[in-house]
Amino acid sequence: MIRSAATRLLPVLLLAAALLAWPSAHAVQPDEILDDPALESRARDLSAGLRCLVCQNQSIDDSNASLARDLRLIVRQRLLAGDDDAAVLRYVTDRYGDYVLLKPPVDSRTWLLWGAPAILVALGLLIMWTWLRPAAAGTEAAPQPLSAEERRRARRLLPGKGGADRTSPPHIAGGKENNP
Amino acid sequence: MKRGILGIIPLLLFMAVAGYFALGLTRYDPDQLDAARLNQPVPDFTTPALKADRPGLASADLKGEPQLLNVFASWCVPCRAEHPLITRLAESGITVNGLNWKDDPVAARAWLAELGDPYTRIGADASGRAGIELGVYGVPETYVIDAGGVIRFRHAGPLQERHLRDEILPLLARLRAETASRP
Numbered sequence: 001m002i003r004s005a006a007t008r009l010l011p012v013l014l015l016a017a018a019l020l021a022w023p024s025a026h027a028v029q030p031d032e033i034l035d036d037p038a039l040e041s042r043a044r045d046l047s048a049g050l051r052c053l054v055c056q057n058q059s060i061d062d063s064n065a066s067l068a069r070d071l072r073l074i075v076r077q078r079l080l081a082g083d084d085d086a087a088v089l090r091y092v093t094d095r096y097g098d099y100v101l102l103k104p105p106v107d108s109r110t111w112l113l114w115g116a117p118a119i120l121v122a123l124g125l126l127i128m129w130t131w132l133r134p135a136a137a138g139t140e141a142a143p144q145p146l147s148a149e150e151r152r153r154a155r156r157l158l159p160g161k162g163g164a165d166r167t168s169p170p171h172i173a174g175g176k177e178n179n180p
Numbered sequence: 181m182k183r184g185i186l187g188i189i190p191l192l193l194f195m196a197v198a199g200y201f202a203l204g205l206t207r208y209d210p211d212q213l214d215a216a217r218l219n220q221p222v223p224d225f226t227t228p229a230l231k232a233d234r235p236g237l238a239s240a241d242l243k244g245e246p247q248l249l250n251v252f253a254s255w256c257v258p259c260r261a262e263h264p265l266i267t268r269l270a271e272s273g274i275t276v277n278g279l280n281w282k283d284d285p286v287a288a289r290a291w292l293a294e295l296g297d298p299y300t301r302i303g304a305d306a307s308g309r310a311g312i313e314l315g316v317y318g319v320p321e322t323y324v325i326d327a328g329g330v331i332r333f334r335h336a337g338p339l340q341e342r343h344l345r346d347e348i349l350p351l352l353a354r355l356r357a358e359t360a361s362r363p
Contacts, residue, residue, distance in 0.1 A: 053317035056210060066282065067317060070308050095223075095315045097216035123189070130186055 027064045027072075034076050043076045046088055050075070051100045059102060215334035217315045222249075222329050225310035227303030230280050230288055237277055237303030237310075243329035246355035247275035248322060248348075250299070251311060253283040254291035256319040258338035263295050265339050266322075270298035274352065277301045281319050282308040324351055327359040 028047075034040040044061060050071060052063035060068040060075075071092065078088045092100050104110050146154065217223065222239040229236035242249060250266055252259040270276045278299035280288045285304050292302075305311055314323070317336070324333035333351055335343055 053213065067308070067312075070312060074312065093216065095216055095312060096317065097214045097315070099213055123193070127186060127189060 027060075027062055027068065029069070032069070032072055032076065034080070039076070039079050042085065043072070043079055046075050046079075046085060047072050049102050050089075050092060051102050053096060053100065212336055213317065215315055215331070215336075217331050218334060220331060222325060222331060223313040225303075225305075225313045227279065227305045227310050230278075230285055230302040230304040231292070231297075234297075234299065235301045237279060237301045239329070241301055242277065242325045244327055245275060246324065246326050246352050246359060247277060247300075248324060249277045249279060249314075251279045251281050251314075251316050251319050251321040251323075253281050253319045254287040255283065259320045260295065262320055262338035262340075263298075265341070265344060267296055267298040269344070269348075270300075275300050277303075279303045279305050279310060279314075279316075281305050281311040281316060322348070324348060324355070326355045327362075 028044070034043060047061035048059050050060045052058045052060045052065055052068040052071075054065035054067050055063050058068075060071045074091070075088055078091050083091065089101065098104055104113070106114050222242045224239050226238040227236050235241075237249075248269065252263075266276060276298055278301070280302060283304075283306065285306065288304070303310060308316075314321075314331075315334075320338055322335045322339055323331055326332050332355065333347065335347070339348070
């Protein structure tokens with residue numbers, strides 16, 4: 001009568017699995033695909049790294065824009081013409097600049113971008129080291145002895161010891177709340 | 181004391197990063213990408229004539245005098261918006277060439293018949309390959325090419341009065357002076 005949780009969950013799990021296993025949306029049309037699977041797989045890899053200039057946060061491999069299709073075809077033509085991967089990318093960047101590369105090259109303009117993670121980690125470690133070192137190593141400056149005035153105040157405030165001024169302000173220690 | 185100085189490092193870092201972002205958000209215009217062909221000779225291309233009574237366009241034609249190249253298409257609404265300005269430029273005596281990009285020639289001819297045809301030459305680039313040689317990524321785009329056939333300016337998007345006043349007309353005047361002073 002009562003279906004088990006697993007049975008009820010099964011369709012949901014199957015649907016989720018199907019959605020996860022679904023190949024992410026690619027825009028490559030059947031007529032674009034090269035006969036040579038090795039070349040086609042290189043074309044796919046290259047296309048995935050080239051920005052579609054119409055919908056700028058998609059690669060040309062994902063974009064349905066007509067310019068993206070043109071560029072996919074150009075990538076395949078260049079591969080058929082015998083270009084190596086670098087030459088194909090150069091062909092596109094000659095026309096559209098480094099901006100078409102979804103992974104920008106390291107050069108004088110981008111070293112800070114690429115170096116930022118390492119620089120920030122180094123800086124963080126430096127700050128941590130400087131802050132934590134004294135406490136960890138126990139090299140905190142030794143407490144200064146109390147001056148005569150401080151000694152007098154302490155005696156006034158602390159009950160029991162010395163007892164010279166027992167009449168002054170209420171006790172700090174020994175209140176009701178502090179005594180379980 | 182040492183801690184006091186170190187303590188403001190996170191604040192300084194934050195300010196640096198925030199400043200960087202602010203610059204990136206305000207100065208960078210995603211509709212106005214860098215033109216890779218800027219200050220380079222017009223790349224090789226040849227396109228057939230769009231209209232029977234008007235020559236087609238090849239890179240060799242874009243030489244000899246400072247001139248404009250306007251990339252347009254009949255399916256492009258901003259092209260329609262900038263068309264009166266292009267017409268005015270042509271009427272003022274500036275050579276304006278047209279590249280009809282990724283368009284149906286019949287539709288393009290009808291478009292020109294309706295709005296008027298200001299172009300000296302019009303290349304029909306139905307496949308879009310000539311545009312890709314130039315680095316066109318949308319229409320309209322307008323290029324200023326000097327007498328030596330070098331691309332000196334590219335504007336992506338519809339031209340407006342201020343682009344003419346602040347950029348294109350002063351540049352053309354400068355290029356004409358350059359050409360005139362050359363032996």
